[in-house]
Amino acid sequence: MAATLRTPLQALLSTPHVVRRGLSSTRPWYGSYSDSKRWLRRQHKDVYVREAQRQQLRARSAFKLREIDEKYRLIFPGARCIDCGAAPGGWSQVLAEGVYSRQQRPLKRPQTADSNQKDSTSSHKSSQSDNSLPTSLHEMETADSIWAVDLLPMEPISGVTVCQMDFTLPQAKARLRALLGGELVDLIVSDMAPSFTGTHSIDHIRTMNLCEDALYFAQDLLRPGGAFVCKFIMGGTEREFKLLLQTKYTKVRVFKPKSSRADSSEAYFVCLGKR
Numbered sequence: 511m512a513a514t515l516r517t518p519l520q521a522l523l524s525t526p527h528v529v530r531r532g533l534s535s536t537r538p539w540y541g542s543y544s545d546s547k548r549w550l551r552r553q554h555k556d557v558y559v560r561e562a563q564r565q566q567l568r569a570r571s572a573f574k575l576r577e578i579d580e581k582y583r584l585i586f587p588g589a590r591c592i593d594c595g596a597a598p599g600g601w602s603q604v605l606a607e608g609v610y611s612r613q614q615r616p617l618k619r620p621q622t623a624d625s626n627q628k629d630s631t632s633s634h635k636s637s638q639s640d641n642s643l644p645t646s647l648h649e650m651e652t653a654d655s656i657w658a659v660d661l662l663p664m665e666p667i668s669g670v671t672v673c674q675m676d677f678t679l680p681q682a683k684a685r686l687r688a689l690l691g692g693e694l695v696d697l698i699v700s701d702m703a704p705s706f707t708g709t710h711s712i713d714h715i716r717t718m719n720l721c722e723d724a725l726y727f728a729q730d731l732l733r734p735g736g737a738f739v740c741k742f743i744m745g746g747t748e749r750e751f752k753l754l755l756q757t758k759y760t761k762v763r764v765f766k767p768k769s770s771r772a773d774s775s776e777a778y779f780v781c782l783g784k785r
């Protein structure tokens with residue numbers, strides 16, 4: 511009899527909503543979900559998963575940000591960006607491509623005797639060739655123009671400061687503000703998603719709560735004229751949220767990238783020109 515009992519996690523994973531979710535290709539969210547034959551079959555057939563592997567992108571979701579950027583041109587060389595809900599790092603890779611592609615990676619180390627010595631050996635490397643990790647916290651804080659926030663740990667990416675923390679906690683904003691050295695950023699993107707319950711209405715509301723957190727975060731840390739992108743799950747209250755966004759940005763668009771799975775109710779708000 512005991513063999514037929516399911517743990518709460520197994521029960522959760524067997525619900526249709528959870529199975530229908532568009533999940534990261536390289537890191538399934540729910541431990542044993544990766545063992546699901548259905549998940550593996552879908553991943554195997556998915557052209558974006560194969561292409562992400564070929565291009566060494568950490569998640570198929572990287573293509574969503576590429577599509578958003580192709581349409582709205584948000585990422586530019588030297589842009590300062592915050593990536594909320596960044597793990598495993600697909601969006602941060604796309605941000606790094608655009609931010610560091612046509613320029614030297616900005617290294618703003620303090621000019622001490624020690625750092626001068628270090629700079630003479632390493633500051634001429636481009637972002638593509640420099641895969642070394644920053645050697646000190648100070649260097650991490652000053653060398654990068656991309657900050658990636660997630661609850662989960664994330665493998666380092668050159669030029670990206672990874673902050674493992676709960677984005678919704680008040681101290682998260684304070685910590686990021688300190689890392690930014692008081693400066694504002696040009697772009698804030700949020701692909702954050704909560705742990706899904708499998709009940710669409712609850713998942714919708716939880717996602718909208720994260721959108722709202724990200725919006726108020728952007729109100730404080732995004733420069734006037736800057737852009738904000740956030741993922742949501744359709745379910746009703748996004749219409750009201752769009753009205754709120756329109757009071758804060760001159761243009762607000764809803765965009766569903768082709769690479770977002772057709773059976774997923776996710777879409778993105780793309781907000782331009784912070785007032």
Ligand SMILES: C[S@@+](CC[C@H](N)C(=O)[O-])C[C@H]1O[C@@H](n2cnc3c(N)ncnc32)[C@H](O)[C@@H]1O
Nearest residue numbers: 569595597598599600601660661677701702703
């Ligand atoms: C769809 S994944 C992001 C995929 C990522 N954009 C990429 O391309 O690799 C959503 C992420 O949101 C993160 N997340 C959810 N709630 C969060 C919170 N309160 N604070 C920080 N991260 C959160 C999850 O840990 C998860 O890694």
